[in-house]
Amino acid sequence: MQHYIPNILFAIALILGIGFFVINIRKLFRNIKLGKDVNRTDNKKERLKNMMMIAFGQSKMVKRPLSGFLHIIVYAGFLIINIEVLEIIIDGLFGTHRIFKGIINENVYGFLIGTFEVLALLVFVAITIFWLRRNISNIKRFLSKEMKGWPKSDGNNILYFELILMTLFLVMNATDVSFQQAGIGNPISQFLAPFFNDYSPEALHTIERTAWWLHILGILVFLNYLYYSKHLHILLAFPNTYFANLNPKGQFTNLDSVTKEVKLMMDPDADPYAMPEEGAEEAVPEKFGASDVADLNWVQLLNAYTCTECGRCTSSCPANLTGKELSPRKIMMDTRDRLEEVGRNMDANKGIFVDDGKQLLNDYIKPEELWACTSCNACVEECPVNIDPLSIITDMRRYLVMEESAAPQELNMMMTNVENNGAPWQYNQQDRLNWANEE
Amino acid sequence: MNVPTMADLMAQGKQPEVLFWVGAAGSYDDRAKKISRAFVKILHQANVNFAVLGTEESSTGDAAKRAGNEFLFQMQAMMNIEVLNGYEVKTIVTCDPHSFNTLKNEYPGLGGVYKVYHHTQFIQKLIADGRLNIDATTLKGKKVTFHDPCYLGRANEVYESPRDLIRRLGVSLTEMKRSKSSALCCGAGGAQMFKDAEKGDKEINVLRTEDALATKPNIIATGCPYCNTMMTDGIKFKEKEKEVIVKDIAELIAEANNL
Numbered sequence: 001m002q003h004y005i006p007n008i009l010f011a012i013a014l015i016l017g018i019g020f021f022v023i024n025i026r027k028l029f030r031n032i033k034l035g036k037d038v039n040r041t042d043n044k045k046e047r048l049k050n051m052m053m054i055a056f057g058q059s060k061m062v063k064r065p066l067s068g069f070l071h072i073i074v075y076a077g078f079l080i081i082n083i084e085v086l087e088i089i090i091d092g093l094f095g096t097h098r099i100f101k102g103i104i105n106e107n108v109y110g111f112l113i114g115t116f117e118v119l120a121l122l123v124f125v126a127i128t129i130f131w132l133r134r135n136i137s138n139i140k141r142f143l144s145k146e147m148k149g150w151p152k153s154d155g156n157n158i159l160y161f162e163l164i165l166m167t168l169f170l171v172m173n174a175t176d177v178s179f180q181q182a183g184i185g186n187p188i189s190q191f192l193a194p195f196f197n198d199y200s201p202e203a204l205h206t207i208e209r210t211a212w213w214l215h216i217l218g219i220l221v222f223l224n225y226l227y228y229s230k231h232l233h234i235l236l237a238f239p240n241t242y243f244a245n246l247n248p249k250g251q252f253t254n255l256d257s258v259t260k261e262v263k264l265m266m267d268p269d270a271d272p273y274a275m276p277e278e279g280a281e282e283a284v285p286e287k288f289g290a291s292d293v294a295d296l297n298w299v300q301l302l303n304a305y306t307c308t309e310c311g312r313c314t315s316s317c318p319a320n321l322t323g324k325e326l327s328p329r330k331i332m333m334d335t336r337d338r339l340e341e342v343g344r345n346m347d348a349n350k351g352i353f354v355d356d357g358k359q360l361l362n363d364y365i366k367p368e369e370l371w372a373c374t375s376c377n378a379c380v381e382e383c384p385v386n387i388d389p390l391s392i393i394t395d396m397r398r399y400l401v402m403e404e405s406a407a408p409q410e411l412n413m414m415m416t417n418v419e420n421n422g423a424p425w426q427y428n429q430q431d432r433l434n435w436a437n438e439e
Numbered sequence: 440m441n442v443p444t445m446a447d448l449m450a451q452g453k454q455p456e457v458l459f460w461v462g463a464a465g466s467y468d469d470r471a472k473k474i475s476r477a478f479v480k481i482l483h484q485a486n487v488n489f490a491v492l493g494t495e496e497s498s499t500g501d502a503a504k505r506a507g508n509e510f511l512f513q514m515q516a517m518m519n520i521e522v523l524n525g526y527e528v529k530t531i532v533t534c535d536p537h538s539f540n541t542l543k544n545e546y547p548g549l550g551g552v553y554k555v556y557h558h559t560q561f562i563q564k565l566i567a568d569g570r571l572n573i574d575a576t577t578l579k580g581k582k583v584t585f586h587d588p589c590y591l592g593r594a595n596e597v598y599e600s601p602r603d604l605i606r607r608l609g610v611s612l613t614e615m616k617r618s619k620s621s622a623l624c625c626g627a628g629g630a631q632m633f634k635d636a637e638k639g640d641k642e643i644n645v646l647r648t649e650d651a652l653a654t655k656p657n658i659i660a661t662g663c664p665y666c667n668t669m670m671t672d673g674i675k676f677k678e679k680e681k682e683v684i685v686k687d688i689a690e691l692i693a694e695a696n697n698l
Contacts, residue, residue, distance in 0.1 A: 063621075250594025251544035255509045259549065262513040289507065318624040318647075323640030372637040375505050375629030376589040381620050397507030411506045414633035418511060422497030423463035424633050433493040435465070435472035436442035436479070 003095075010092035010216075017220030024227040028305060031343040035298030040243040050386070051242040060384040064312065067133070070126040074162070077123035078234065081116045081169070088216050098179070110184030117173065117188040120166045127166070131159045141311030144320075146330040151230065151309055158231050161222050165215060172211035175204045233308035237385040240306040243299050244386035249377045252394055257286040258402075289398025292359040293339045296395060303387040304336035313379035313389060319372040326372035328379035328389035334364035335392060361396055370396050371408055442479055444493040445526045455490040457561070458528045460542065462535035463498055464664035470671065471664035474534050477693035478558050484698060485571040489532075495522050501541040506630035513549065516541075520551035530554045532561040534689060536590035536663045537628075543595070557591055559600040559662050559688055566607070575609030577695040583610045584654040586647065586670060587622035588663035596620075601662045604688050608695050613654040623647050625669035632665050648673025652683065659685045 040047075053059045058075060062068035087100045101109045134142050134155055142155075173179060174192035183190070196204060226232050233240075264270050290296050313328035314320050320327050338360045346353050361367075373393045380388050400406045407415070414424045422429045448455055459482070464471040482489050500515030523531075531553045533539050543555035556564070565571040583605055591597045598619045605612050617623045626636070626643030636642060648670060651659045659674070661667045670685045686694075 248540075248544050248595050250540035250590050252504060254513065254545060254548045258509045258513050262510065262517060266514070266517055288509065316621065316623075318626060318643045319637070319639070321623070321641075322636075322643050322646055324637045326637070368637055371634070372639075373629050374589070374624045374626060374631050374643065376624035377593040378589075378621070378624065381593050394505075394507065397505075398509055399507075401507035402510060407506060407508075408634050410634040411630055414630065415503055415506065415508050415511055418498045418500065418503050418515065422515075423467060424498065424502050425463065425467055427467045429497065430494055432461075432466045432496055433442065433444070433491065435461070435467075435475050436440050436491075438472060439440065439476055 007093060007095050013217060013220060014089065014092070017217075017223060021223050021227070024224070027343055027347070028227065028232075030346075031339050032298050032301045032305065034294050034339070034342065035296050035301040036294075038297040038299055040299060043246055046246060047242045047244075050244065050246075051238055054384070054386060055237040055241040058384075060386075063382075063384075067310075070129055073119075073122045073126040074130075077119040077126075077166075081119055081123075083112070084116050084169070085216070085219060088212070092216060098176075106182075106184060110182075113173070113185035114187050117170065117186065120169050121188045124163060124166045127159050127162050131156065131163075134159070141315040141329075144311065144314060144327060144329070146327055146333055147309070147311070151333065154229050154231075155309070157225070158229065161218065161225065165218050165222070168211045168215040168218060172208055172215055175199075175208040175211065177201060177204055177208075230307065230309045233306050233385060236302065236306040240302055241386050243302065245299075245388055245391070249380055253391075255288065255398070257288065287399070288402035289400070290392070290395035291361040291399045291403070293335060293342055295399070296335070296392060300335070300388070300392055300395075301339055303389075303392075304332050304339060306385055307332040307336065307387055308385075309333060310384065312382040312384065313387070316378040316382045318374055318376060318378065324369075324372035325366065326369045328393075331365060331369070331389045331392055332387060335360060338364050361399065365396065367400060367406065370400065373397075440476060440479060441483070442493075443490045444495075445490045445528075446493070446495065448490050449526065454527065456488045457530045457532050457556075458523070458526075459489050459491050460499075460531050460533035460535075460538050461491055461496060462533055462538045462664070464668075465534055466496070468664060468668070470668060471534075474664055474667070474687040474689055477687065477698070478534050478689040480693045480698035481562060481565075481571065481689060481696075484696060485565045487565070487570070492522060492526075499538045499541045501537040502630045502633060504541070504545070505628070506633075512545075516546055516549050516551065520546060520549060523551055523553065528553060530556070532556040532558055534558045534662075534664065534687065536588040536594070537665070540590040540594050557595075557597060557600065557662065559591075559604055560597065562689070562692065563600045563603055572696075573604070573607040573692055574695045574697070575607060577609075577697065578658075578691065579609040581608075581610040581657045582613060582655060583608070583658045583660050583691075584613050584615055584651050584656040585618070585660045586615070586625065586651060586666055587619060588661065588666045589622070589624050589628050591662055592622055593620055601660070601688055604692065605660055608691055610658070613656065615650040615654055617650055623650055625663075625666040625673075627665035627669050632668075642673075642676075644669035644673040645676055648677055652677060652679065656683060658691070659683060660688055660691060661685065662688050 058072055061071050090099050091097060133139055170189050170192055173186060173189035175196050180186055180190065180193050287295060293301060309329055311329050317326060317328050342353055345356055370393050375390060377390060380390050417424050417426050421427055461475050465475040497519055498515050499519065500512035504512035531542055536557060539555055539557045542553060562571065585601055585605055587598065602612065623646065624643060625647050659670050661670060667685055667687055674680055674683050674685060
């Protein structure tokens, strides 16, 4: 029985690690579903192509070549080295050691592990450069106001996790005596092995086992860290690019609820004194625009969870570049923070949201930020995973204008002019063709 | 200047091949009116049978929509669509990327379906159809940089039409460090044109003008009346009016062809 204790402990760790993750992912789904419905099931082919090109193929990442190249290394490392996790899980559950070595050709196995080792080293180097960029270099987008505190440590935590996991993987291989003796698939760890020459075989075995256990436990902890971190993008980038808007970026949605009312207003046959149809009076009139997360659609909420706070949007935002309060990244971070707050509220109240007197507007995002936007779409264009901060800004402006009449005074004048004169300026519509005869 | 209206043509039982949507800026703004006139001269030279709505044209509602007033936008859109559909308009050309975007992308969902061209696309088509030539000698040797209007570029991915026309002018085109999909906004979009900028440490149009001036141009070319205003103000702010002028591509073509 004692012989099976490691296997049992491993199984428990695995079940706990995956189970806890699944519980949190279900919360994530529940929170995203708080958003309004929007149909993004059309054009499956184009959606799939976008996902393959942009998320899987990283096509927008490389628009900034240095960070794009480094990111591809880490991304490829993540995808490929994780094949090794499969072997680790089987070994852990059944008490085997490097089970694939016996199943597949030894040279093939060596090639695979060798590739993992090379990638692990490359990832180590890339992560080190990332850390230097975040902490030493003076890169403005990592130093913005919204990156103080948790967002900064979150970014660094992820890098530390990855550094430790790569180190453990290489140490595990370096202290595996039979693996080193076989000499196949150890292109990197063979240079680490000499550091352990002075240890007894028992001590080496203990180090190897410790590294092995810490490696897999680290992976399980990292998996569960995702839910609390900006690092969720490694999973959500795929659905996010799949469900992203396919229309031209300049095309804003036409609100159906408004169309109904405008048609009624313009219909000469409409009876202004008509009684509402039976049952209609109970319907709550639809809110125009968004003041809280539940007024946004589920794709906008998915966007918020997907954002990894890289700040490419903010670094290309004309308002932000000229010192205005607006930062598209902050719009996404605020949306997620508020959504998580609403989620915790529901958790604490048996799944039902109890009004907390707060909302996304004012408590997180200030009108001053919203009114600084030029709707230029630079943030949408820049986002490596097709997040659309502009749609949230627009929906919140709609709320400010249509529900609260809280537009800046000059915009109210502009709108009055459009209404009265058919132009944003106070000119007489009868003078509209004067330009033709002025030269 | 002969600018027929749809009402005139209808009275004569005629239908033009294209409606020129002038837009509020092109109708009322002194600087933008010159762009409207330059474009009309080009249409005349190419013998295009066109018309405008004249006093029947009203704001597309673009600025109201970007400001968040969906009600006002849809009211404007539906009134305009009623007029356009009444005249059985099929094809529209406009010098304003904001009107272009709204008419092309946002009107169809409300019942206004038209083939919509930005004037740079339309002029390109006139050249391709052999109806217009651009004289490549008049402006030869001038250094030009092109500022991408957001609602033409990123919003609708029209990057080549304006550049193709500029090259045909025989000038040398130098790109700014931020151009095409990564172009910086002039600061006018999203209804900013009609309000003071929010508190910051710089005006957006000044930053963009600096991008343009870094290419040491004689001419900053644009394809949007609002960008034109912003860049012109930027040049004034930088006190470079003597060395650098801001021109719409339609004006450059009219100048090149001595219209």
